[in-house]
Amino acid sequence: MSMARKLYPLGIQTFERIRTENRFYVDKTEYIYNMVHTDSAYVFLSRPRRFGKSLLVSTLQSYFEGRKELFKGLAMEKLEKEWTEYPVLCFDLSGGKHQEEDQLNRYLDYILKENERRFGIECDAVDANVRLANLISSVYKKTGKQVVVLIDEYDAPLLDVVHQDERLESLRYLMRNFYSPLKQCEPMLRFVFLTGITKFSQLSIFSELNNINNISMDEEYAGICGITEEELLSEMSADIDRLADKLELTREKTIETLKYNYDGYHFTWPSPDIFNPYSLLNCFSKQSIGSYWFGSGTPTFLIEMIRKFGTTPIEIGEREMADVSDFDAPTETMESIVPLLYQSGYITIKDYDKATNLYELGIPNKEIRIGLFKSLLPNYLLRSSQKGKVAIAQMSVLIKNGDIDGALNLLQTFLATVPYCENTKYEGHYQQMLYIIFALLTDYRILVEQRTAKGRTDITMETQDHIYIMELKFGKTADEALAQINANHYADAFAMSDKKIVKVGIGFDVKDERNITEWRVE
Structure with a gap:
């Protein structure tokens, strides 16, 4: 049977275009109706990149401009009875990425000019804040209606420099200045909506706009994007x-x-x-x-921040507990990478414990796990990409067929041909590297230093029909590693499982060969 193929809105973030070209649209208009009919005139929403924030902003624009025809057949058509038109100012800050101060000033000038042109307003002021204040008051006077301000990716100019304190300081000052009129113009504003990834507390937007409603973690809006x-x-x-x-x-x-x-x-x-x-x-x-x-984009700023915090791949890969205040931690004063990983979409909420009021965080899915670890591997191995991909794919097939021996042989050959990043003789470096490699073996559940009743295993890997308990010993023999698995009865933890349990002792030479030297499988 043949089904008519839908047109997907790939790369299209304009509500009007999606509706007029009859492209696939997931109806989020009930969320929008609820959001614009609350007590808050200032609303902030944080979601990871490419999660539909820009489409949401565009939908709000069409709604406030009273474009009733675009909402035909959607929830909004039944909900909205008034359809009042408002003048809408739109600022997309995503174009302000990777810019120095003077460039960013020119970009702000450009987006202000665009809005001034739309409403036929002339302004000879130089400062961005004066221009924005003038724009809001002129549009208000000209139309006789309160103004709606929509700001997409308000934090884009700051994200790339978040690990560089001096650059961050000057750009933050510039952006704080730009946003400052939003507070003083409050009587002339009907609704202000901002999207972003993270929350920069020192931006006046959050300290001065003390009445801004951050809906990012509100249960009512859990499904507004995605x-x-x-x-x-x-x-x-x-x-x-x-x-x-x-x-x-x-x-x-x-x-x-x-x-x-x-x-x-x-x-x-x-x-x-x-x-x-x-x-x-x-x-x-x-x-x-x-x-x-x-x-669709390597998270460079994130890799830089992971380096800055000295966060290890194992720490990212393991489930982590966090207090609700951690999600709100201002990016500039963060004490760990957790808030940024969460806000950027690399880890997400996996559970909540009512008694302690703590959230359990973890990597959302396979796409993120593989992508993130692939981009971390070059921190441990040089020139790892092509050879690494091939070796990991081949190892994956061998493990799937229950051939751990063949997989370790392949790994040994691969490590012998790839130079390490720095001349390190530090065990942790190799443990992290091996963890990444095992974590990249496509479909397996991987646990590191999993706590069992009698101690900790180094790496536990669960496949469809096997559980591999691996102990790494640096500068010691594979027999000693295997003896430790047996002495600590690591396997007992999995006695109830119907999968085949395989114990693997691995000896790793840190000094000369800097490679797996031997292994024993039981």
């Missing part, structure tokens, strides 16, 4: 079937594969399961399971 599991199953049912045909899988297996790769986000608790919209739509469009969100 595609919920319910939306996937109801509105994209035919897409699932078409993908199942292409992948030659059952519908159930296809849903499971989509969940495993792209689902797993929660921005509060309780929350529906949320899929990464960019990856999901790309997957349906290209009819293939790929690494789309991660492939």
